[in-house]
Amino acid sequence: MNRYLGIGKNLGLALLFGPLLAAGAWAQNNTLDEIARYRAQLQDGNPAELWEARGEDLWKQKRGPKQVSLEQCDLGKGRGVVKGAYAELPRYFADADRVMDLETRLLHCMMTVQGFSKADATRRVFGSGSNRSDFEALAAWITSESRGVVMKVSLNHPKVQRAYELGEKAFYFRGGPHDFSCSTCHAEDNKRIRLQDLPNLTQKKGAQLGYTTWPAYRVSQGELRTFQWRLYDCFRQQRFPELEFASELSIALTTFLAYNANGAAFNAPAIKR
Amino acid sequence: MKPVYWALPAVVSVLVAAGCATGPRQMEAVTAEDLNIIKASFRAQGQAGLDRLDQDDAQKHCSNPPTVTIAKELAARIEKANFAAIKYPADGNLMGDWRAGERIAQTGVGMQFSDNPKTPSGGNCYACHQVSKEEISFGTIGPSLYNYGKLRGGASPEMQRYTYGRIYNPQAFTACSNMPRFGHNGILTEQQIRDVTALLLDPNSPVNQ
Amino acid sequence: MADPMRIRAVARDGVVNVRVLMSHEMETGQRKDASGKLVPAHFIRNVTATHQGKTVLTALWGPAVAKNPYLEFEFKGGQKGEKIIVTWEDNKGDKRSDEGVIN
Structure with missing residues (x-):
């Protein structure tokens, strides 16, 4: 009868965990297995699809003061080309003379193509409940159009090379009251925070696993989150000040991580706890 | 230099x-x-x-x-400067309440821009370390601290001083340690560091069972 | 107005497998907001699915179902090309109905 009823996802987690919290190391290994099984079960029916659908509509709608659709936006593979575009981002855009990741490029197009002011376009970069973010919906759809495409970020342009190098330095940059850097958690194999596995983003395998599974629907938040959000929230937990959306550093770090993931098939929007 | x-x-x-x-x-x-x-x-x-x-x-x-x-010289310089900055409690009492220490070890809140500055910070020890045996949700960035006191011959005054200092400022002992400098950077208060010291050293603490 | 559902229906050996994603807050009424006030309950109560005018599924839901629910069920007798209509109604009286084509 169960399968005829929507099983509450958080409830599902509680049910899986409940009997396992009983005893010791055995329980711990099993808990990790159960978390993996829980994720696999969720993959079918990933609510990210709801964001993808809204994003596709947003992409095609005539919007903004200029009443133009984002189909006039060039994500790097030509005006309006979405298929495979994310697997080559970040990249250098001559029209802006800048390296841009997806969200930065979208912001650029909202301003130049659709005529939005920066303030209007960035009013809500991360959604919360009924206050939804256009960036999250657009990113969900655009990235879904790169699912299965092999990551191929190029450092050929000197500005991309420079972004990569800055991103690498910033990855190891320790600061704040806790002395944390990205590398505190993400520079060694087989480490965990509590029971959460941490990808080693300095190695190919870890970078591929980490980077190709964002954006993701976070079950614990009931929201779809983009890579900009991932960086933003990592820095919050690092006790750094607030990372600016579409900032140079966010693009540099994204370049560093995306390039390290080259060669892997992109596999998002994913679903995470 | x-x-x-x-x-x-x-x-x-x-x-x-x-x-x-x-x-x-x-x-x-x-x-x-x-x-x-x-x-x-x-x-x-x-x-x-x-x-x-x-x-x-x-x-x-x-x-x-x-x-x-x-x-080596750079590491020695960092360790020396951090060691010199450790402030031990004026009353010399380094052991607090292990039960309070366990709560501090479990709590990860504090000093994020999203946190209320009035809420006391946690130590979040379990994020990176195994501490007591009962808590199976622990991280592995740092070494296991299970039986910390037992393995070091109990809560001698020297061991108390070392443990308090190590929590206060791990870089006084190991330059470039991943661990936050909890006292040095004002994350935990003097009393909180006493409590975590007790969690690690008190013979009645679950850590030493 | 709520977002459209995503409905996928596949017929195999005379059995149609239907998968539905719904966009809904599914507030339990138990949570408190930042100021400590209870967030009012808001959840889907009834779900029905009809095929060729015949109800093939009725479900009574409550606040224990998660945000953005996913529903999967099977029924006998559907053919490729036919439509399946899914409707939900929540405790505030909001309604949403969408259709999918059986593949």
Whole structure:
């Protein structure tokens, strides 16, 4: 009868965990297995699809003061080309003379193509409940159009090379009251925070696993989150000040991580706890 | 004193750029220009001001891949300066209540821009360490602390002093340690550090069962 | 107005497998907001699915179902090309109905 009823996802987690919290190391290994099984079960029916659908509509709608659709936006593979575009981002855009990741490029197009002011376009970069973010919906759809495409970020342009190098330095940059850097958690194999596995983003395998599974629907938040959000929230937990959306550093770090993931098939929007 | 950086041959950069090698190498120093870009990418929010991006000596010289070992003299300098800055409680009492220590070890809140500055910070020990045997949700970034006191012959005055100091400022003992300097940077109060010391050393603490 | 559902229906050996994603807050009424006030309950109560005018599924839901619910069920007798209509109604009286084509 169960399968005829929507099983509450958080409830599902509680049910899986409940009997396992009983005893010791055995329980711990099993808990990790159960978390993996829980994720696999969720993959079918990933609510990210709801964001993808809204994003596709947003992409095609005539919007903004200029009443133009984002189909006039060039994500790097030509005006309006979405298929495979994310697997080559970040990249250098001559029209802006800048390296841009997806969200930065979208912001650029909202301003130049659709005529939005920066303030209007960035009013809500991360959604919360009924206050939804256009960036999250657009990113969900655009990235879904790169699912299965092999990551191929190029450092050929000197500005991309420079972004990569800055991103690498910033990855190891320790600061704040806790002395944390990205590398505190993400520079060694087989480490965990509590029971959460941490990808080693300095190695190919870890970078591929980490980077190709964002954006993701976070079950614990009931929201779809983009890579900009991932960086933003990592820095919050690092006790750094607030990372600016579409900032140079966010693009540099994204370049560093995306390039390290080259060669892997992109596999998002994913679903995470 | 100026740190000595390893010369970075151009060929290494090329290899790295090609994604072939990310072997152990010391990062090139963050330049003034890098720092400007980093600072311009953040805004002060809540209790987290931009001054959090101003690195002290230890942070500056420890911003490297974990495979890099910094020069001995530099490590010694960092350890010496951090050791000299440890403030032990004036009353000499280093052992608090292990039950309070366990709560501090479990709590991860504090000092994020999203946190209420009035809420006391946690130590979040379990995020990185096994501590008691009962808690199976623990991280592995740091070593297991289970039986910490038992394995070190109990709560002698020397061991209390070492443990309190190690929580207060781990870089006084190991330069570039991943562990936050809980006392040095004002994350935990004197009493909280006493409580965590007791969690590790008290013979009645679950850590030592 | 709530977002459209995503409905996928596949017929195999005379059995149609239907998968539905719904966009809904599914507030339990138990949570408190930042100021400590209870967030009012808001959840889907009834779900029905019809095929060729015949109800093939009725479900009574409550606040224990998660945000953005996913529903999967099977029924006998559907053919390729026919439509399946899914409707939900929540405790505030909001309604949403969408259709999918059986593949």
